[in-house]
Amino acid sequence: MNLRTILILGALSAFGPLAIDFYLPGFPAMALAFGTDEKHIQTTLAAYFLGLSIGQLAYGPVADRFGRRVPLLVGVCLFTLASLACAFAPNLDALIAARFVQALGGCAGMVLSRAIVSDKCDAIASAKVFSQLVLVMGLAPILAPMLGGVLVNVYGWQSIFVALTLFSALCTLAVALGLPESLPASQPRQPLSGALRQYGRLLKDRVFIGHALTGGIAIAGMFSYIAGSPFVFIKLYGVPAEHYGWLFGSNAAGFILVAQINARLLARRGPAFLLRRAVWVYLASGLTLLAISALQPAKLWPLLIPLFICIASLGCIIPNASACAMNGQGARAGSASALLGCIQFSVAAGAAALVGVLHDGSAVPMALVISLCGLGAVAMATAIRRVQLSRPV
Template sequence: MPLKILLILGGLSAFGPLAIDLYLPAFPAMAEAFATDSEHIQLSLSAYFLGLALGQLFYGPIADRFGRRKPLLFGIGLFCAASLACALAPTLEWLIVARFAQALGGCAGIVVNRAVVRDLCEPIEAAKAFSQLMLVMGVAPILAPLAGGWLLALGNWTWIFLFLTLFSAVFSFAVFFGLKETLPPTVTPPALSSALGRYRRLLGEPLFMFHALTGGIAMAGMFAYIAGSPFLIIELYGISAAHFGWFFAINASGFILFAQINSWFLRRHPPMKLLRFTTLFFAVCNVLLLTVAIYQPMSLWPFLLPLFGSVAVIALVLPNSSAEAMAGQGHQAGVASALMGTMQFVIAGITSALVGILHDGTAVPMTAVMATCGIGSLVMARLAQRATVKKAQAALAN
């Protein structure tokens, strides 16, 4: 894949982590500003996940019908306007609605990202490209909480959303001048009226569904951690908002490292084989994390090693499951990308909301949700392997 396109796709990948992670250190300050608590501020995070889930269903058919560029430019423009609305929010309700609109814009990049990779790459090359994009998804969570803490120290929480406004405005020019249309001209654009039928057929494809859910449930575990980490690190263990980003960075650095290791693994092993072991490791790390939380240690340090493993290994699970799910979907890459992303963020929205709903003043709710995600991802990966074997056997029989 050309470096210029990879860099642009990397920028698109940064929209999500920035919009999610940048304002995490501001949760206590925002709760004070809106005269509420951090659990209610978490609703703005859940609203963002909901917008990401629903918006992708809209962009998928549009990207298959009209190409990749136009929906992307529209989405970035909406993200920019909604970010400004977040900064100007006079009430929590206003903020939640603006975050929902912000997500509707931001999800265009998620759909187009995967569709462009599928347009240009075969499955193994696609997995490598997704691994390289994981580097951005790893760097952004490191820098975002740190930058959020600095912006909070320099001004107030509104500065965070003003930064997102500026970032998206600048990046729209990069997309406009640097990203050409990648939808192959030989592909006959499907009618928008066929979208529901294509979604329905994809829901009935076991291989697509199991691979999409393998990565989706794993990603939901990460977002359970994202939703619960401000309470765990800042409130439960008394780490300052300014230093919160450093603890967050430890886990994100593992994400970066494992993303690069995945590219090396893919030279020797197919994505399916890697998923067999990485999902098992993911499940074990999350169960260990829950075990630590049950014993309620007096310091944060016992959490760090299993947290590191549970977050880092997602960089091995997500790109490989995404590549396997998108394989064979070239004629409908936009719809396949949209459905996969929607499932991912619906599950992420549910898990992040559960962390707040089950809040009991300990780390157990967050880690219990993460452990459930670890086991669920492992089960989906095993079902995908069985579906692959059955498909191969059926092909031989015919």
């Protein structure tokens, strides 16, 4: 797969995290503009998560029936229009509705980028490409909070959505000019009427579901970190709000670095082998983080070390889990990618909500949920291995 295609797919994959991380610094300004509090502004985030989960299930069967290119163009155009609607939303209800539609458009890039990689690559090559996509899309959580904060301070919260409009418009142009159809014309097209049956078959595939849940539970730990870190860093340990982006970005940099190391290791070991070992690193660092959090240290740095290792290990877990889940899906790659994404974001959204429910004024809730996600990821990876060993050769 050439560099141009990887860059385009990386930009499309970044739609989800970019539309989340970019507007977080605008919460106070948006609450002031709409005469409400930040708790109600957070409903726009919930609406976005809901749209991501629902939309992905719709794109999968459509992509398997009509190919990848047309649904991708429709989705990116929808994201562009919805981003513009967010910028000019007259009230909070309109913003919530626009964010939901924005997610419906944005998830096209997430679903179809995975399907395109599956169309073109085998399991090992897919894992390498997914690791390279992490390098492109991983810039979003590094740069987005900082750039978002600058835009809000200089031009107001609406400028964030204007920037998203321009970004998605450029992506639309890139797809139209530089991304040909990847689904072979000779490959049988899956009828839309069989979408539910296709999802039913995937849900019965224990290896697919196991890998999807392994990646989803690990991503849930990342979402727990995203949900809990603003309170832990800024309010609990007094990190200035303008420096939050640097801490957030340093962990994202570790995620990207490990993803690139993973791409090199794949030349010697398969994605399943690396996945089974990475989940143990994730669990060990999560439990260490929980133990330190329980001691409530006076300084932040003891928490930062295991947190960095935990987030960095996801650079190995997420690409390999996705590659293993998508391996051999063939004509139903679109549906498989859609269900994979739906599972991942549903589990992740639940974990992020749990951090809020357990909130007790300390770092323990964030660390506890991350540790539970580590236990879940190890349990799923172990269960998959047993299923594979029990199957006849």
